Amino acid sequence: MSRILYSLRGADGTAPFSPHCWKVVLALRHKGLDFEERPVGFTDIPKLENGFSKTVPILRDGDRLISDSFAIAIYLEQTYPDRPSLFSGEGGLATARFVEAWALSTLHPAVTRIAVKHIHDMLSPVDQAYFRESREARLGATLEEVVTGREAEIAAFPEKCTPIRNMLKFQPFIGGDRPLFADYIVFGAFQWAALTGNTGLLDPNDPVANWFERCLEFVEQG
Amino acid sequence: MSRILYSLRGADGTAPFSPHCWKVVLALRHKGLDFEERPVGFTDIPKLENGFSKTVPILRDGDRLISDSFAIAIYLEQTYPDRPSLFSGEGGLATARFVEAWALSTLHPAVTRIAVKHIHDMLSPVDQAYFRESREARLGATLEEVVTGREAEIAAFPEKCTPIRNMLKFQPFIGGDRPLFADYIVFGAFQWAALTGNTGLLDPNDPVANWFERCLEFVEQG
Numbered sequence: 001m002s003r004i005l006y007s008l009r010g011a012d013g014t015a016p017f018s019p020h021c022w023k024v025v026l027a028l029r030h031k032g033l034d035f036e037e038r039p040v041g042f043t044d045i046p047k048l049e050n051g052f053s054k055t056v057p058i059l060r061d062g063d064r065l066i067s068d069s070f071a072i073a074i075y076l077e078q079t080y081p082d083r084p085s086l087f088s089g090e091g092g093l094a095t096a097r098f099v100e101a102w103a104l105s106t107l108h109p110a111v112t113r114i115a116v117k118h119i120h121d122m123l124s125p126v127d128q129a130y131f132r133e134s135r136e137a138r139l140g141a142t143l144e145e146v147v148t149g150r151e152a153e154i155a156a157f158p159e160k161c162t163p164i165r166n167m168l169k170f171q172p173f174i175g176g177d178r179p180l181f182a183d184y185i186v187f188g189a190f191q192w193a194a195l196t197g198n199t200g201l202l203d204p205n206d207p208v209a210n211w212f213e214r215c216l217e218f219v220e221q222g
Numbered sequence: 223m224s225r226i227l228y229s230l231r232g233a234d235g236t237a238p239f240s241p242h243c244w245k246v247v248l249a250l251r252h253k254g255l256d257f258e259e260r261p262v263g264f265t266d267i268p269k270l271e272n273g274f275s276k277t278v279p280i281l282r283d284g285d286r287l288i289s290d291s292f293a294i295a296i297y298l299e300q301t302y303p304d305r306p307s308l309f310s311g312e313g314g315l316a317t318a319r320f321v322e323a324w325a326l327s328t329l330h331p332a333v334t335r336i337a338v339k340h341i342h343d344m345l346s347p348v349d350q351a352y353f354r355e356s357r358e359a360r361l362g363a364t365l366e367e368v369v370t371g372r373e374a375e376i377a378a379f380p381e382k383c384t385p386i387r388n389m390l391k392f393q394p395f396i397g398g399d400r401p402l403f404a405d406y407i408v409f410g411a412f413q414w415a416a417l418t419g420n421t422g423l424l425d426p427n428d429p430v431a432n433w434f435e436r437c438l439e440f441v442e443q444g
Contacts, residue, residue: 089311094398096313099320101388166323176316 009039010122019188026184107189231261232344241410329411
C-alpha cells in the first residue's frame with residue numbers, strides 16, 4: 001500500500017476524530033482510492049515524515065507528501081481526474097473555499113466549545129498535557145471554564161446550521177444531486193462532534209441530520 | 223429592446239435598491255447582455271406582465287418570462303452558454319445555493335433591521351402603507367421598534383461577514399480569480415444597504431469592503 005493517511009486519534013483504541021482528517025477520508029473514498037489510515041496522537045505529529053507538517057491530515061501518495069485537507073482535495077482532483085470529481089468544475093472548487101470559511105468560523109468554534117473537555121479526556125496523558133496548554137491559550141479560558149458554557153452552545157447549535165437547512169430545500173447535497181468536497185468540509189465538523197461523544201446536537205428529524213446520514217451512506221457505498 | 227428587467231424602486235427618482243434585482247443586473251452585465259431596466263414600486267408588481275409574479279426581479283427575454291433571481295441566473299446560463307459563465311460548472315451552481323442560503327439567513331435579516339425604516343421613508347405613500355403592514359407582520363414589531371435596535375445591528379454586522387473575509391485570504395472572489403453569481407448573491411445584500419442610505423457598515427480597509435468595490439469594478443467594466 002503506497003497511499004497512507006496520517007490522521008488523529010485519542011488514546012489507544014479510540015476512533016480517529018479530527019474533522020480535517022475526516023474530510024480527506026471522505027475525499028479518498030469519493031475518488032475510490034485505497035489507503036491505509038495511520039492515526040497518531042497530537043504529540044506524534046512532529047515526528048511524522050521527518051517533520052513534514054505540524055498538523056494532520058498528511059497524505060503520502062507514493063513519493064508525494066501533502067498536508068492540509070483542502071490542498072489534499074485539490075491534489076486528488078488534479079492527480080486523479082478520471083475518478084469522480086470532488087468539485088465538479090472550477091466554480092465548485094472556488095466556492096468550496098467559502099463553505100470552508102463558513103464552517104471554520106461558525107461550526108468549528110461551536111463544536112470546540114461543546115467537545116473540548118470530551119476530546120481532552122479521550123487523549124493519552126502526554127497528549128492531554130499538550131492539548132490543555134494549547135487549547136487553553138487559544139480559548140483564553142481553562143477547559144473547565146469552557147465546559148460551563150456547553151449547554152448554551154448545544155442549545156444554539158441548530159440555529160447555526162440554518163444555511164445548510166435552507167439549502168436542503170433545493171437539493172439533497174451542497175454539491176447538488178450528490179455530495180462534493182464542500183459537503184465533506186461540513187460533514188467533518190459533525191463527525192468530529194459525534195466521535196468525541198457529542199451526539200444529539202440535532203433533532204433526528206432535522207433535514208441537516210438527514211443530510212449527514214446521506215453523506216455517510218454515499219461514502220460507505222463507495 | 224426585447225430584454226426587460228422589472229426591478230424595484232422607491233418614490234419617483236430614487237435608485238433601484240432590491241438586493242435580488244441587483245443580483246440580476248450584475249448577472250446580465252456579466253453575460254454582456256443589453257437590457258432595459260424598468261423599476262416599479264412595490265404595489266405595481268402584481269400588475270406587471272398580467273400578474274406573472276408576486277415579486278421582482280422579473281426578466282422578459284423576448285417571449286420568455288422568468289422570475290426569481292436564482293432561476294433567472296440559471297436561465298441566462300442555459301440560454302447564453304457561449305457568454306462568460308455565471309457558475310463555472312455544475313459544482314459552482316450547486317454550491318451557489320449554499321451561498322444564497324447563507325446570505326439570506328445571515329446578511330439579509332441584519333440589513334433588514336438596519337435599513338427597514340430608511341426603505342420605508344424612500345417609498346411613495348401607497349407603497350409605504352403596503353410596506354409597513356407586510357414588514358411589521360413579518361418582523362413582529364413596528365418599524366419604529368425595529369429601529370431602536372439599529373445601532374446594535376450595525377455593530378454586529380462586520381462579524382457576520384467573517385466567512386467572506388476569511389475566504390478572501392485565499393482568492394479575490396467567491397468565484398476564485400473572477401466573480402461568479404455567488405459573488406453577486408452576496409453583493410446584492412451590500413448594495414441594498416448602500417442604496418438605502420446605510421453606508422459605512424464596514425471599515426473602508428476591511429477586505430470585504432475591498433471585495434465589494436472589486437465586484438462593482440468588474441461589472442462596470444463589462
